[in-house]
Amino acid sequence: MIGIIFGPPGSGKGTQAARIEAEFHLAHLSTGEILRAEVARATEIGKEVARIMAAGDLVPDDLIVSIVRQRLPESEGGPGVLIDGFPRTIQQARALDEMLAQEGHRVDVVIALEVPESVLVDRILHRAAVEGRADDTREAIAERMHEYHKLTAAVLDHYRKQGVRVEVIDGVGDVDAVFERIRRSIGISSR
Numbered sequence: 001m002i003g004i005i006f007g008p009p010g011s012g013k014g015t016q017a018a019r020i021e022a023e024f025h026l027a028h029l030s031t032g033e034i035l036r037a038e039v040a041r042a043t044e045i046g047k048e049v050a051r052i053m054a055a056g057d058l059v060p061d062d063l064i065v066s067i068v069r070q071r072l073p074e075s076e077g078g079p080g081v082l083i084d085g086f087p088r089t090i091q092q093a094r095a096l097d098e099m100l101a102q103e104g105h106r107v108d109v110v111i112a113l114e115v116p117e118s119v120l121v122d123r124i125l126h127r128a129a130v131e132g133r134a135d136d137t138r139e140a141i142a143e144r145m146h147e148y149h150k151l152t153a154a155v156l157d158h159y160r161k162q163g164v165r166v167e168v169i170d171g172v173g174d175v176d177a178v179f180e181r182i183r184r185s186i187g188i189s190s191r
């Protein structure tokens with residue numbers, strides 16, 4: 001199964017992906033985590049993206065697509081993969097579709113988390129107090145929301161138009177309640 005977990009910043013993509021990974025043994029591919037690891041290790045890529053991410057902007061499509069192109073094959077071998085934080089633009093979605101098609105695969109399901117913006121901002125500011133992530137400042141949060149509406153939201157329509165199953169999930173409530181909604185909607189059974 002190839003799934004995408006989709007939603008605005010702070011909607012709980014990473015949080016729910018970790019739960020889905022643990023329970024259903026899907027490989028979890030998070031572009032945000034990969035980029036943060038590059039920044040932490042101060043690699044060439046890390047140096048290139050640190051300032052972009054801290055400002056709340058999306059990193060260039062070419063760069064993120066080449067990262068996913070490298071990492072996806074490792075994840076595709078197992079029972080399935082859950083892609084988190086990618087694609088975030090139509091160009092990225094087209095690149096992903098092409099990569100998958102080369103292996104005879106396609107996106108099977110998109111899990112789209114819906115959370116009102118006021119709740120998103122509260123969650124991210126709470127995380128800022130706990131973790132101090134560089135992009136969790138008020139200015140960067142505003143920019144991330146702007147980028148989401150300008151570039152990322154259209155990705156859902158891209159998949160709907162292709163007839164890919166899109167499951168819209170209410171992402172408000174505690175982590176367990178949201179996970180239960182996902183589990184019921186995608187109907188995958190625990191092993």
Ligand code: B4P
Binds near residue numbers: 012013052053
């Ligand atoms: P991401 O790492 O994807 O960051 P995010 O969208 O903020 O995270 P997410 O929605 O996963 O929120 P989380 O579960 O952590 O991207 C970071 C940056 O990387 C981007 O801004 C961009 O610069 C770059 N990037 C990544 N992918 C890219 C791409 N494809 N193209 C270009 N650039 C890219 O949850 C947020 C908080 O809410 C946490 O503190 C969590 O504990 C809390 N929370 C979660 N669920 C909750 C619940 N049910 N109730 C209460 N709190 C909850």
